[in-house]
Amino acid sequence: MTLAIAAADLQAIRAAAEAAYPDECCGLLMGRNGPDAWMVEELIACANVAIEPARRFEVDPKALIAAHRAAREAGRELIGPYHSHPDGRARPSDHDRARAAEAGAEGEVWLIVPATAAGPGAPRAYLFEAGNFREIPIAARARGRGGGRSRAPKK
Numbered sequence: 001m002t003l004a005i006a007a008a009d010l011q012a013i014r015a016a017a018e019a020a021y022p023d024e025c026c027g028l029l030m031g032r033n034g035p036d037a038w039m040v041e042e043l044i045a046c047a048n049v050a051i052e053p054a055r056r057f058e059v060d061p062k063a064l065i066a067a068h069r070a071a072r073e074a075g076r077e078l079i080g081p082y083h084s085h086p087d088g089r090a091r092p093s094d095h096d097r098a099r100a101a102e103a104g105a106e107g108e109v110w111l112i113v114p115a116t117a118a119g120p121g122a123p124r125a126y127l128f129e130a131g132n133f134r135e136i137p138i139a140a141r142a143r144g145r146g147g148g149r150s151r152a153p154k155k
């Protein structure tokens with residue numbers, strides 16, 4: 001399993017991590033599941049509504065519902081969330097693992113980007129499977145039809 005994502009989308013996530021620093025940024029990866037890769041076709045940037053946004057992320061529930069609806073209409077699926085780790089490492093925290101288990105995130109891919117005051121680092125992708133995250137490779141995806149765009153969720 002690979003996460004195929006356009007370089008421009010990765011760059012947009014890095015920019016969001018930088019803009020949100022020292023808080024965590026968050027958003028959703030939308031796309032399609034191929035035979036051996038999740039293909040990211042769209043990013044949905046979301047407000048981080050966590051009480052402690054410097055240490056946690058919580059996608060605005062309204063944005064999550066809107067994303068699910070828009071995905072159904074577009075024949076896409078929710079791949080999983082992306083978020084940043086300010087002054088942290090690009091790997092899931094114990095809290096992330098607990099949250100994923102609680103939310104029934106089985107099969108989701110989480111993208112994590114580290115960020116410091118000096119700027120964002122390299123994102124890494126993790127598949128949540130059998131109650132645990134395992135890192136999967138990120139592959140560059142050519143911008144296809146409808147791919148690589150970023151927009152606000154529909155009302």
Ligand SMILES: [Zn+2]
Pocket residue numbers: 083084085092093096
């Ligand atoms: Zn995290």
